[in-house]
Amino acid sequence: MxxxxxxxxxxxxxxxxxxxxxxxxxxxxxxxxxxxxxxxxxxxxxxxxxxxxxxxxxxxxxxxxxxxxxxxxxxxxxxxxxxxxxxxxxxxxxxxxxxxxxxxxxxxxxxxxxxxxxxxxxxxxxxxxxxxxxxxxxxxxxxxxxxxxxxxxxxxxxxxxxxxxxxxxxxxxxxxxxxxxxxxxxxxxxxxxxxxxxxxxxxxxxxxxxxxxxxxxxxxxxxxxxxxxxxxxxxxxxxxxxxxxxxxxxxxxxxxxxxxxxxxxxxxxxxxxxxxxxxxxxxxxxxxxxxxxxxxxxxxxxxxxxxxxxxxxxxxLVPTNWAQKERPILLNTWEANYFELSEQELINQAHKAAEVGIELFVLDDGWFGERHSDDSSLGDWFVNQNKLPNGIHGLAKEVHRLDMQFGLWFEPEMLSKQSQLFQEHPEWALQVPNYPLTEGRQQLVLDLSRTDVQDYLILILTNYLQTGDIDYIKWDMNRHLTEVGSSFFATNQQKEIGHRYVLGLYRILDVLIKKFPDCLFENCSSGGGRFDPGMMYYMPQTWTSDNSDALCRSVIQYGYSYLYPPIMMGAHVSTTPNHQVGRNTPLETRGWLAMSGNLGYELDLQSLSKEDIQEVQQQIAFYQAHRHLFQFGKFYRLQAPDTYFASGWLFMNDEEAIAIYFNGLSRPALPTNYLKMHYLEAEAIYEDIHTNQQYSGAELNQAGVLIPRVKEDFHTHVFHWKKI
CATH class of the missing domain: 2.70.98.60 (alpha-galactosidase from lactobacil brevis)
Structure with a gap:
């Protein structure tokens, strides 16, 4: 025993x-x-x-x-x-x-x-x-x-x-x-x-x-x-x-x-x-x-x-029905549109997404209430008819007609002071008597310790999900808790509220994933603000960081890989200059970085050049062909990011192996660098997909491959072998 x-x-x-x-x-x-x-x-x-x-x-x-x-x-x-x-x-x-x-x-x-x-x-x-x-x-x-x-x-x-x-x-x-x-x-x-x-x-x-x-x-x-x-x-x-x-x-x-x-x-x-x-x-x-x-x-x-x-x-850990299920390639509307939404523009984007091979179209923030900026309407989860005259159903129907899945953004745990919900239920916000309500992003936090608030959120999400229109939910949470108190509980229980909040969140999620096991829930808290195994129990993937810059993401995803496999990390190709740091990086590098997680795109495809569109199509086609390797293969770190942000990692399974080396910042007098694979099967023979040259796994593990010198920032070297 x-x-x-x-x-x-x-x-x-x-x-x-x-x-x-x-x-x-x-x-x-x-x-x-x-x-x-x-x-x-x-x-x-x-x-x-x-x-x-x-x-x-x-x-x-x-x-x-x-x-x-x-x-x-x-x-x-x-x-x-x-x-x-x-x-x-x-x-x-x-x-x-x-x-x-x-x-x-x-x-x-x-x-x-x-x-x-x-x-x-x-x-x-x-x-x-x-x-x-x-x-x-x-x-x-x-x-x-x-x-x-x-x-x-x-x-x-x-x-x-x-x-x-x-x-x-x-x-x-x-x-x-x-x-x-x-x-x-x-x-x-x-x-x-x-x-x-x-x-x-x-x-x-x-x-x-x-x-x-x-x-x-x-x-x-x-x-x-x-x-x-x-x-x-x-x-x-x-x-x-x-x-x-x-x-x-x-x-x-x-x-x-x-x-x-x-x-x-x-x-x-x-x-x-x-x-x-x-x-x-x-x-x-x-x-x-x-x-x-x-x-x-x-x-x-x-x-x-x-x-x-x-x-x-x-x-x-993750829900059992998602443990071996491939994740779709998505397009998220956030960085392309922010709060400026119109039904026709979204339909145009969906058509373009379908053309390049996108499998899931996600409508992010701005579709509900009077949500024209981040200072109002959280809690008012009814469709803004001026933006979407045919409602969520109409947009989802068009997306499904294009043979794509449809996803929707929610921030259920929050409410705005400028909302109908707050006017009707001010007691539903976390609060302490006689103290002002501290706002973050001009929003408050719902008191999830209360069962009536939990039941309300379960009802709201159920009403959307039971229609069959929604295949994916991005569940966001964009501020931390203050005035953690509740009028629902006795004075000597006020220090229980923080834990009761978490228990309330877990109850909501538990009910929803059991009711709608085929809906893919993505965890998000301004990116990685609540990326922990507790949330992964309910949601099999997380939006890894609001920072989508490829150079920064190479470090962030490297760190998270200590604990989480790539399939749990949402990773998107965004536009350049990058909206978070203003950096320009090659589309190829952005693609390889995003393929090293759950591949998605977060940009206006309609604004891309013909050449860039072709490259996006090639990225999607390659990822689809090798999705099982990226999402379910073994992932190993080969070189930690150095002071120039150069790093490398390896995906492998019983059929193939892909090593990706991110060159980082270009520098003079570059030392000769050989990237050793360490983990390939030593007795096996691996054939280079591009050159047809064959090597033993032992040679690739111990002698490594040359990283050629390139006078260019953020260049990516990719080595792809077929195990024969």
């Missing part, structure tokens, strides 16, 4: 062919972390714990001065009784104190994985085993359940915690962490993905120093500032070799991820809902479920980590 418990040694051993994870029980009370890494055939405790009488250490057993909770490598923190490192949870009693004493009680092992009520999580019906360990605080009659699920075909364990109040009084859950782990090592580099709007997923790598490192969001969403992800690597770890211990949080709201290198060389990692602005009234017999954390081990470098995330998320 993949999870075993040794009654004699009190070790839990979670193991498959790729990884082992070992938990011990000390004094029949405390869970200790003993090992996580490459698979072990068995575990007998060779890496013994060291017990020393440490200065300032406190002792739960007074006669044993060498035993202290502050020096044990624990599987969850303790509270108020000796463990002074970063905490994974905090509970305040009705008397006002915050001391607990959770001790081991029992365990169970099952060959299944349960869904988490109200929350997204990895799904699996087979090849998983779950360990549930129960800890109890006998004084307050509280229970904590630590839940570990081992995926037998991946080096993956998921972790989460459940907090249960078995007493007759209410307690306040002030910190509801999902997981904590103490690794008995200190020589790590910390990797995070950081950034801002239009500059997402920058890779940050730094050695861990003594103290606490943390990334977080208190913005109401996971945010473009920090992906809810941390990885610890050996200092020598690269894309191609070395150990990685990665953690990814399946949640879309406020989060905190902390890494503490403590005084005696242990490294603690903790993830969970951010305790700031959070508290949950845990009433008698109530249960609180925390979101899930994905733990990913790789001994094959960062590409090994990414391969696991890519395959795992496609198979066990």
């Amino acid at each position: 993949p999870i075993k418990f040794d009654e004699k040694t009190h070790y839990f051993h979670l193991s498959n062919q790729q990884m082992s994870y070992v938990i011990g029980i000390e004094k029949e009370c405390y869970l200790t972390h003993r090992y996580w890494g490459k698979a072990l055939p068995s575990y007998a405790g060779s890496n013994q714990l060291q017990f020393i009488d440490r200065g300032f250490a406190t002792n739960p057993f007074p006669e044993e001065r060498t035993f202290s909770l502050n020096t044990l490598p624990l599987e969850t923190s303790t509270q108020g009784n000796g463990d002074h490192r970063i905490a994974n949870y905090q509970i305040r009693s009705q008397d006002g104190h915050d001391v607990t004493d959770f001790r081991y009680d029992s365990y169970s092992i099952s060959e299944s994985k349960s869904a988490i009520p109200g929350l997204p999580s990895l799904h699996a019906t087979a090849d998983v085993t779950t360990l549930e360990i129960i800890l109890k605080d006998a004084v307050q009659q509280l229970e904590m359940r630590l839940i570990y699920t081992l995926f037998e075909n991946y080096p993956i364990i998921t972790r989460r915690a459940v907090y249960i109040n078995l007493s007759e009084t209410t307690v306040a859950l002030e910190n509801a962490g999902s997981m904590s782990i103490d690794l008995a090592e200190s020589q790590f580099d910390l990797i995070t993905l950081d950034g801002s709007h239009t500059n997402e997923a920058n890779i940050t790598r730094q050695p861990i120093r003594s103290g606490i490192h943390r990334i977080e969001s208190t913005r109401g969403t996971s945010s473009p500032q920090h992906q809810p992800f941390v990885a610890l690597t050996a200092p020598y770890t690269s894309e191609f070799q070395g150990e990685v211990f990665a953690f990814h949080f399946v949640y879309s709201g406020n989060f905190i991820a902390q890494v503490e290198l403590e005084q005696y060389g242990t490294t603690r990692v903790q993830l969970g809902i951010h305790p700031d602005h959070f508290e949950w009234q845990l009433k008698s017999n109530d249960t609180f479920y925390t979101p899930e954390v994905v733990l990913n081990y790789s001994n094959q470098g960062l590409n090994g980590m990414s391969q696991t995330f890519h395959q795992l998320y496609q198979e066990h």
Whole structure:
């Protein structure tokens, strides 16, 4: 069995062919972390714990001065009784104190994985085993359940915690962490993905120093500032070799991820809902479920980590009916039209789109209410008849007649002060009594903690989707949360609203995707503002960034590929000069960059030259011919963007391989550069599509291919081989 418990040694051993994870029980009370890494055939405790009488250490057993909770490598923190490192949870009693004493009680092992009520999580019906360990605080009659699920075909364990109040009084859950782990090592580099709007997923790598490192969001969403992800690597770890211990949080709201290198060389990692602005009234017999954390081990470098995330998320995260379904090539109207819409102009664009081979025509913002700019009408989801006299149905009918699918933009979570909805329901906005409503983009945020607001949005979207006119929804969210309060809940529940907002969003999405499983939902929050695995559970792809400049996107998509496969990343060819940075880049480079994700176009096709139209047709035809490779093949990073933005990556499957090298900025005295493939099948023969020259996979992996010098910014080199 993949999870075993040794009654004699009190070790839990979670193991498959790729990884082992070992938990011990000390004094029949405390869970200790003993090992996580490459698979072990068995575990007998060779890496013994060291017990020393440490200065300032406190002792739960007074006669044993060498035993202290502050020096044990624990599987969850303790509270108020000796463990002074970063905490994974905090509970305040009705008397006002915050001391607990959770001790081991029992365990169970099952060959299944349960869904988490109200929350997204990895799904699996087979090849998983779950360990549930129960800890109890006998004084307050509280229970904590630590839940570990081992995926037998991946080096993956998921972790989460459940907090249960078995007493007759209410307690306040002030910190509801999902997981904590103490690794008995200190020589790590910390990797995070950081950034801002239009500059997402920058890779940050730094050695861990003594103290606490943390990334977080208190913005109401996971945010473009920090992906809810941390990885610890050996200092020598690269894309191609070395150990990685990665953690990814399946949640879309406020989060905190902390890494503490403590005084005696242990490294603690903790993830969970951010305790700031959070508290949950845990009433008698109530249960609180925390979101899930994905733990990913790789001994094959960062590409090994990414391969696991890519395959795992496609198979066990996104809606199952979209896991193996090809994505259509789309045209989005935003950068061509902005708010200036007319039915005839849109029909003209649709005809041009059909001519070049576009498969999905998407009408973006500006089609509803009195929406002529971004300062009004959010919430008024009725068609502007002046712009679309035949309504959505009329436009969709024309698009479908052209043998294309039709998509529509919504920003359901928002409302404008200048809207009928706000005039009718001002109480539906998030708000705190006596304080002004802070606006962002001149819009407010709907209170999704309220079930009546949730029901209203479900009704609005259902009315559009049930007609059969709409094949795709772009779900946008363009500001962060302020005045996070609700008149719908009691005074002592106001710090629950942030989490309740996320639960409300998840409920809306859950209802809609079950009602309309064939509609493709694309997640968007000004691009990557809420690009997290929680949203991917409901929407199988995300608009990666509002920045569509090819040079910038090469960096953004490189960073996101640490976690997400290209099929999850919306990538569009936009016009030049680029609307975000004003840069001119070749259409060919823009095309290859967009083909490295979910290919789309966001420009006025009618304004392109005859030559550019021909090139767009060629791009679309090539992508259609090799779509399965781009969307479902293995993706490997070969060269990280350097100071000149040069980078390279590889797509491969059992039939072909395409390596793409983005030249970046031209420079003098260019060094000779050979791009090594690393991952082709060594014994196989690969034939160059253009020259018919044949090479062994071993040669391409180890000797590489020459990157010719080109005196031109942003040139792209593409190498295409057929495996024979």
